[in-house]
Amino acid sequence: MTAPSEPPAATQPLIEARDLERRYTRSRRRSVHALRGVSFEIAAGQRFGIVGESGSGKSTLVRLLAALDTPTAGSVSFRGNRIDGVAERGLRFLRSELQIVFQDPMGSLDPRMRVRDIIREPLGRTRRAEHTERVAELLEAVELPADSGQRYPHQFSGGQRQRISIARALAPRPSVLIADEPVSALDVSVRAQILDLLLDLVERLGLTLVFVSHDLNVVRYVCDEVAVMRHGEIVERGPIDRVYAEPAHPYTQQLLAAAPSLRAALARLEEGP
Amino acid sequence: MALAQRSRNASLLAGGTLVGLVVLAALVSFGWTPHDPLRVEATDRLLGPTGRYVFGTDRFGRDVASQLLVGARSTLYVGVVAVGLAALVGTPLGILAGMSRRWLGEFVMRANDLVLAFPALLLAIMFGAVFGAGTLTAMIAIGIATVPSFARIARSGTLQVMSTEYVLAARAAGRSPAFIARRHVLPNIAGLVIVQCSVSFAIAVLAEAALSFLGFGTRPPTPSWGRMLQESQELLAVEPRLALIPGIAIALAVLGFNLLGDGLRDRFDPRLEAYR
Numbered sequence: 001m002t003a004p005s006e007p008p009a010a011t012q013p014l015i016e017a018r019d020l021e022r023r024y025t026r027s028r029r030r031s032v033h034a035l036r037g038v039s040f041e042i043a044a045g046q047r048f049g050i051v052g053e054s055g056s057g058k059s060t061l062v063r064l065l066a067a068l069d070t071p072t073a074g075s076v077s078f079r080g081n082r083i084d085g086v087a088e089r090g091l092r093f094l095r096s097e098l099q100i101v102f103q104d105p106m107g108s109l110d111p112r113m114r115v116r117d118i119i120r121e122p123l124g125r126t127r128r129a130e131h132t133e134r135v136a137e138l139l140e141a142v143e144l145p146a147d148s149g150q151r152y153p154h155q156f157s158g159g160q161r162q163r164i165s166i167a168r169a170l171a172p173r174p175s176v177l178i179a180d181e182p183v184s185a186l187d188v189s190v191r192a193q194i195l196d197l198l199l200d201l202v203e204r205l206g207l208t209l210v211f212v213s214h215d216l217n218v219v220r221y222v223c224d225e226v227a228v229m230r231h232g233e234i235v236e237r238g239p240i241d242r243v244y245a246e247p248a249h250p251y252t253q254q255l256l257a258a259a260p261s262l263r264a265a266l267a268r269l270e271e272g273p
Numbered sequence: 274m275a276l277a278q279r280s281r282n283a284s285l286l287a288g289g290t291l292v293g294l295v296v297l298a299a300l301v302s303f304g305w306t307p308h309d310p311l312r313v314e315a316t317d318r319l320l321g322p323t324g325r326y327v328f329g330t331d332r333f334g335r336d337v338a339s340q341l342l343v344g345a346r347s348t349l350y351v352g353v354v355a356v357g358l359a360a361l362v363g364t365p366l367g368i369l370a371g372m373s374r375r376w377l378g379e380f381v382m383r384a385n386d387l388v389l390a391f392p393a394l395l396l397a398i399m400f401g402a403v404f405g406a407g408t409l410t411a412m413i414a415i416g417i418a419t420v421p422s423f424a425r426i427a428r429s430g431t432l433q434v435m436s437t438e439y440v441l442a443a444r445a446a447g448r449s450p451a452f453i454a455r456r457h458v459l460p461n462i463a464g465l466v467i468v469q470c471s472v473s474f475a476i477a478v479l480a481e482a483a484l485s486f487l488g489f490g491t492r493p494p495t496p497s498w499g500r501m502l503q504e505s506q507e508l509l510a511v512e513p514r515l516a517l518i519p520g521i522a523i524a525l526a527v528l529g530f531n532l533l534g535d536g537l538r539d540r541f542d543p544r545l546e547a548y549r
Contacts, residue, residue: 095446098445122446
């Protein structure tokens, strides 16, 4: 499936999703609609947030954006090139340009590989000596000790493992980083460190960031633009400050109200009857 | 932690020792046995353990200890051929079934079920009838019949590995299915395969005994523990020793392979390093 690729215009979005739909077939009769009619564009250099509770289709969307899954209908373009339904051979450019940091800091690192092998996995078949240098560079960039490469993932804490994950994602010098709930599995005390590291790297390397989270407060801290998802649809989209200050959709209001009300509930508990 | 560590080391040590004894017996038998295991001594029939015959003699006057040593060869031969064949064929098939598109995976697993539904001993007897009875024929048949258990365990392990985020990350980095199979799937299912090896080894040793009894396994006069056991059957009431000695040897070998499998699985798993 080859789409006519338009000449890159200044206004052309980096990533463009058009009417994305993904159905998972459970049986002959039943199918689950994970995504329905999702459209958006992400401009180069943007920090784009996707917010929604679990089951809203966020992870499905991430897989489609990374061409790890094929949409049932609709299209995804990267720099004007279609990447949906394209054979792996035609996706080489994307595989180094777009990388993902996953949620689970244990499950996203092969327990049987040394950290240096994990980090250099995306580098492919270039020279080994260069790899060693690059791995050292990356370990420094994510503020891990230089000797971390010798060790195995289980020897690190959750936050450190997420740093390894980030180092791996940065290895092929991508232009786009997708972070799928990168801090949700971490202790609150570590979250800010990882978020700051991500933001710092995005800034320093001039990356485009797609940040997926269920927590609007985290997204507000990281992103400049946000799309709110519910039941596989985008219900609201706009600059983060606007959405945060004046949420238009009732679901967004509900999301915003959720966190403070928890705090209020805890406060009430502490006061006692 | 210290206790877990000790018990883990213990199973590795005990399993290694038992298996090592079998290997040692087989190796020693090539150079030395107390007597010729095949020599029939009419005057020495059914002797109890003495200084001259450590484990006594059987009803033909053959030395049981010597037969036991030489029989260890058959046991190892049987296990290595059958399990090696099953693991080398079954594991890649299982990985293929776990990683490939739906229909191909389904096809492999249904073919697998077909082999699984076929009784191993019947297959071995058919092979014996067609290609001539003998240890090798029997063990190839047992090996083929064991392929499905490896394919199945490899497939379930592969499916689990393929659903992890580290495989997703590898795919997002453009690594090929062959790379993923080699670097991610195989190392992560190795433990399962090793345990399956030890279980299958035990089954193969027992299958050899059964086939020898039916006349489709190790052919006389080549000694094997299975055949010694079967030959002792008629004299079970008179000379239980003749059944006990090879029986204990088989049991210890099987136990040894199981313990070794357990110990190795833990040793290969770097996640357990913290407990070591």
